[in-house]
Amino acid sequence: MSSAPVGERPDRRGAVSAYFAPRRRTRLSLLLGLPMLWLVVVYLGAIAALMLSAFWSVDSFTENVVHTYSTANFHTVLTESIYRTVGVRTIVVALAVTVIDALIAFPMAFYMSVVASPRARRLLVVAVLTPLWASYLVKAYAWRTLLAPDGPLSWLTNGHTPGYGEAATVITLAYLWLPYMVIPVYAGFEKVPRSLFEASADLGGNAGRTIRSVILPLVFPAIAAGSIFTVSLTLGDYIAVSIVGGKTQLIANVISDQVTLNQPLAATVSLIPLIAIVLYLMAMRRTGALENV
Amino acid sequence: MKRSLRSLRKPAALLAAGALLAACASSGGGDSSKRKLPDVPMAKSVGAGEGELNIIVWAGYAEKDWVKPFEQQSGCKVNAKLGNTSDQMVSLMKSGQYDGVSASGDASLRLIYGGNVAPVNTKLVPNYATVSDFLKNGDWNSVDGKMYGIPHGWGANVLMWNPAKVSGELDSWGAVFDKSSQYAGKVTAYDSPIYIADAALYLMKTKPDLKIKDPYSLTEKQLDAAVSLLKEQNKNVSEYWADYTKEVQAFESGTSEVGTSWQVIANTINGGKKAKVKTALPKEGATGWSDTWMIAAKAKHPNCMYKWMDYIISPKANAQVAEFFGEAPSQTKACDMTSDKTFCDSYHALDADYAKQIHYWTTPQKQCVDGSGDNCTDYSTWVTKWQEVKG
Amino acid sequence: MFLSARTRLVLRVTTILGFAFLYVPLIIVVLNAFDESRTFAFPPSGFTTKWWHLALDNDGAREGLVNSVKAGLGATAIALLLGTMAAFAVQRYRFFGHSTVSFLVILPIALPGIVTGIALQNAFHSVLSIAPSIWTIIIGHATFCVVIVFNNVQARLRRSGSSLEQASADLGATGWQTFRYVKLPNLRGAFVAAALLAFGLSFDEIVVTNFTAPAAIQTLPLWIFGNLFRPNQAPIVNVVAAVLIVLAVVPVWLAQRLTEDAAGSRF
Numbered sequence: 014m015s016s017a018p019v020g021e022r023p024d025r026r027g028a029v030s031a032y033f034a035p036r037r038r039t040r041l042s043l044l045l046g047l048p049m050l051w052l053v054v055v056y057l058g059a060i061a062a063l064m065l066s067a068f069w070s071v072d073s074f075t076e077n078v079v080h081t082y083s084t085a086n087f088h089t090v091l092t093e094s095i096y097r098t099v100g101v102r103t104i105v106v107a108l109a110v111t112v113i114d115a116l117i118a119f120p121m122a123f124y125m126s127v128v129a130s131p132r133a134r135r136l137l138v139v140a141v142l143t144p145l146w147a148s149y150l151v152k153a154y155a156w157r158t159l160l161a162p163d164g165p166l167s168w169l170t171n172g173h174t175p176g177y178g179e180a181a182t183v184i185t186l187a188y189l190w191l192p193y194m195v196i197p198v199y200a201g202f203e204k205v206p207r208s209l210f211e212a213s214a215d216l217g218g219n220a221g222r223t224i225r226s227v228i229l230p231l232v233f234p235a236i237a238a239g240s241i242f243t244v245s246l247t248l249g250d251y252i253a254v255s256i257v258g259g260k261t262q263l264i265a266n267v268i269s270d271q272v273t274l275n276q277p278l279a280a281t282v283s284l285i286p287l288i289a290i291v292l293y294l295m296a297m298r299r300t301g302a303l304e305n306v
Numbered sequence: 307m308k309r310s311l312r313s314l315r316k317p318a319a320l321l322a323a324g325a326l327l328a329a330c331a332s333s334g335g336g337d338s339s340k341r342k343l344p345d346v347p348m349a350k351s352v353g354a355g356e357g358e359l360n361i362i363v364w365a366g367y368a369e370k371d372w373v374k375p376f377e378q379q380s381g382c383k384v385n386a387k388l389g390n391t392s393d394q395m396v397s398l399m400k401s402g403q404y405d406g407v408s409a410s411g412d413a414s415l416r417l418i419y420g421g422n423v424a425p426v427n428t429k430l431v432p433n434y435a436t437v438s439d440f441l442k443n444g445d446w447n448s449v450d451g452k453m454y455g456i457p458h459g460w461g462a463n464v465l466m467w468n469p470a471k472v473s474g475e476l477d478s479w480g481a482v483f484d485k486s487s488q489y490a491g492k493v494t495a496y497d498s499p500i501y502i503a504d505a506a507l508y509l510m511k512t513k514p515d516l517k518i519k520d521p522y523s524l525t526e527k528q529l530d531a532a533v534s535l536l537k538e539q540n541k542n543v544s545e546y547w548a549d550y551t552k553e554v555q556a557f558e559s560g561t562s563e564v565g566t567s568w569q570v571i572a573n574t575i576n577g578g579k580k581a582k583v584k585t586a587l588p589k590e591g592a593t594g595w596s597d598t599w600m601i602a603a604k605a606k607h608p609n610c611m612y613k614w615m616d617y618i619i620s621p622k623a624n625a626q627v628a629e630f631f632g633e634a635p636s637q638t639k640a641c642d643m644t645s646d647k648t649f650c651d652s653y654h655a656l657d658a659d660y661a662k663q664i665h666y667w668t669t670p671q672k673q674c675v676d677g678s679g680d681n682c683t684d685y686s687t688w689v690t691k692w693q694e695v696k697g
Numbered sequence: 698m699f700l701s702a703r704t705r706l707v708l709r710v711t712t713i714l715g716f717a718f719l720y721v722p723l724i725i726v727v728l729n730a731f732d733e734s735r736t737f738a739f740p741p742s743g744f745t746t747k748w749w750h751l752a753l754d755n756d757g758a759r760e761g762l763v764n765s766v767k768a769g770l771g772a773t774a775i776a777l778l779l780g781t782m783a784a785f786a787v788q789r790y791r792f793f794g795h796s797t798v799s800f801l802v803i804l805p806i807a808l809p810g811i812v813t814g815i816a817l818q819n820a821f822h823s824v825l826s827i828a829p830s831i832w833t834i835i836i837g838h839a840t841f842c843v844v845i846v847f848n849n850v851q852a853r854l855r856r857s858g859s860s861l862e863q864a865s866a867d868l869g870a871t872g873w874q875t876f877r878y879v880k881l882p883n884l885r886g887a888f889v890a891a892a893l894l895a896f897g898l899s900f901d902e903i904v905v906t907n908f909t910a911p912a913a914i915q916t917l918p919l920w921i922f923g924n925l926f927r928p929n930q931a932p933i934v935n936v937v938a939a940v941l942i943v944l945a946v947v948p949v950w951l952a953q954r955l956t957e958d959a960a961g962s963r964f
Binding site: 027029030031033034037040041044045047048049051052053055056057058059060062063066078117118120121123124125127128135137138139140141142143144145146147148149150151152154155156158159165188191192195210219220241245246248249250251252256265268269272276279280283286287290294298303 | 700701703704705707708709711712715716718719720721722723725726729778779780782783785786790792796798799800801802803804805806807808809810811812813815816817819820823824836839840843869871872873874897900901903904917918921922925931934935937938941942944945946948949950952953954
Binding site for chain 2: 071074077089093098099161162163164177262267270271273
């Protein structure tokens, strides 16, 4: 770069910036254009195409897709009780996993943020994030081993293990998604001014009162943010369930079983978790969770 | 106000464009007319190998022991994708990425009418001449006199149990159906809608007033009866298996103690050190499979596929795979090459009458597959019912 | 301090239990990597390192690793580009539709994986007739990795403010010069942290990958999926997993240091 002042040099460097400087909206469009093109055209477009295929059907013998519009799939999903049963079960599991993770994450994040020394803090955060790099499949399989009739839990408790089923599913999913809850809650705690603790104590509040009336309201958006992960990851999971769930089916299993041969019906069934998560996101938006993700 | 509407215009337009695009996209085949046989050309000759072969196989059909010699002879590197169920195999074939598949009877006709496979020019497959006659031109592998595949082998689904946990010699499917409560929480079943036929078979023998003549030709009433039986069974099920290694692991760890199985699974478990199992063909008979190698309609490596089809039914290779898996070989000359000289006898490989008794996997359709009318339930109904069974 | 000793004790104990919960299964994985028996009965029957030798030789595992790295790098690169652009747009400009953009960016990761998976598969196969390839995998991964970059860069931008950039422009620097000499050094930490997290997410992804991968290409998770229950392969899978766990500490630590305060480390 020459040392002469820019304005005196007859070069075209800066011409592009000069062109764009006053054209704020063009700059914005350029910046936003590519990401939005990707997200809206590629992603939302794919989702829209999927939803469109819900109106199609398959030839019952060859299982080739037939492009004739009908609402038969919607009728099937709304009337056959299996979809309702599995859908409700999945939502219940998602909520159970969320509650368990929130209960574990809250004190952990509290300790990490407020009580731990600054040096320990970074270590603990690393310790929370590291399990995410262990393969999700292997972790699920480790739980299969843990809960096996001849596994460690059975050995420890002399033969008592929940075995593979809904309970195992809830435990394993809660385990898998725990870091996704701890990190946002920890970030939430970081934002809580420390002076508030002292103020609360000065006003006569004990730990329980402080937590209930001061900390919880401030940290709640962060918990909500973490819950977005636990709910959406559970609604979309079919693999961990097949490893530890025994004969349990969640909605994603139903979808993945159907998509093999009846893609339009699978698309229709996938509206269930889709609508559920969109509703949940909209509800969480009000709590300010989206800024805490 | 104006700006917010503006910012919506672009995404809305793009969404509409995406939807239009999707509507205009053509699907493959898409013929809803009944039973129109797609016109797929048959190969006229087999040239030099293309160097690669992508096939979908049942577990145990493409093991190193006989694949390696093939690769050396033909120069075709084999990429074998395991299919867990016929449904999965049909779906994989539709993706167009594979050259061939070892299709069971409940996949073969779907593939033929879906235009996914080509008729096989049996003159180009020398070893076909000495394949068991009763496997040629069957209902499940040929249409209008045209052969659509090369028979591989056949066998029955067996009842398997862990003698350390289950006492006695089981001889009835009742052990996993109405008498399964004694093994509560330890029963396993095959995770595919085609398993409904197993329940129907049991009812065929134990509840004759239901008048079930063929386990794949079920009226709504008969289907409901089978589904109820399966829902009862579900209460005692530990896990359903599709991946055969999952069943191996389940028996070895004690999660499952009794259930339907394939001989190859029993062989694998007994070959390991963790558990021992026994198998039996129950007195009510069994469902089973008769597998056919089929070549994709638009195979990228057709020469390699023809070479493979000829190789896998050559006496030595067919003997190897049949013994490994535990099924009857299609190749008559294979019986001289099995390491166990009584193998073909114990599997009734050359016994056409015995072969007729197995109820091979077939795709249920509205027009009853046994020709008894057209009020039967079709496979998509079975799929929905199966999800109901699992609950 | 202002918290009673009892409260702190309760918190400490809960935290220890929480971390135990997190790490016991991982310890099992590492134990199994050394277990003599192929089928993980408990207690382990013997100590051996033979699985480690086998793992090194295993073609499938190696190919899986290579493919995962390729996909991860591609996805991370695209995500860095798109996420940064979107973050700048949202942080440095005022416009209506702010929250819509944030909402759209988070959708791919918020919507259930299976929906994203079958939507993309349908789009590639039926709508666009694109054959699956390493690129369809990359597109799938990039789509939900964008949000990670977006969040991290946005958080950094929010913290640093635009005054430095304005000062740079006042001093006569062109847009590119400002970006290169002022913004980039500022964001470097956020970039690396986001890149590491995005890479990690892509590396372990199985659900969407299951639907967008071609037959011939297996990423590491796909390979693991195919070998999980196999008696002969499962111990090798555990070796691979154990290695991943141990190696993971490095990038995670790095990401933490670079974001200075851990609140900046966002998904």
